[in-house]
Amino acid sequence: MSFSRDDILIFTNLLRVSDDPMWVRIRTLLQERGIDAKTSILVESFPDDTSFYFGVLITKDGSVIQYGFDYLGKEIQNGQFSEWQDLTQQYKDMPYCKSVKTGMILRDEEIR
Helix, strand or coil: CCCCHHHHHHHHHHHHHCCCHHHHHHHHHHHHCCCCHHHCEEEEEEEEECCEEEEEEECCCCCEEEEEEECCCCCHHHCEEEEEEECCCCHHHCCCHHHHHHHHHHHHHHHC
């Protein structure tokens, strides 16, 4: 599955400014890993199971990170990343490569 430019802009806006408890928690967890949500682009985001969200983001420096946000059996504000994988070197072989390429263009536009 790949998402459109408009979808990616919506995902990125949710990541950066939403007051929803899930997005607040994800921002906190990213910050703990040294990633600024305000300069990252979220190119994939969807529920992948009960109490689990899948995401792929591009950091300001161009790293491509896949995460799984899990809050099974706990309040969403206590959720954790149960998956975290740096895909910077292999995203071109992944199913969401088109979304990442679109996100890279958006990131480059923001940097200019």
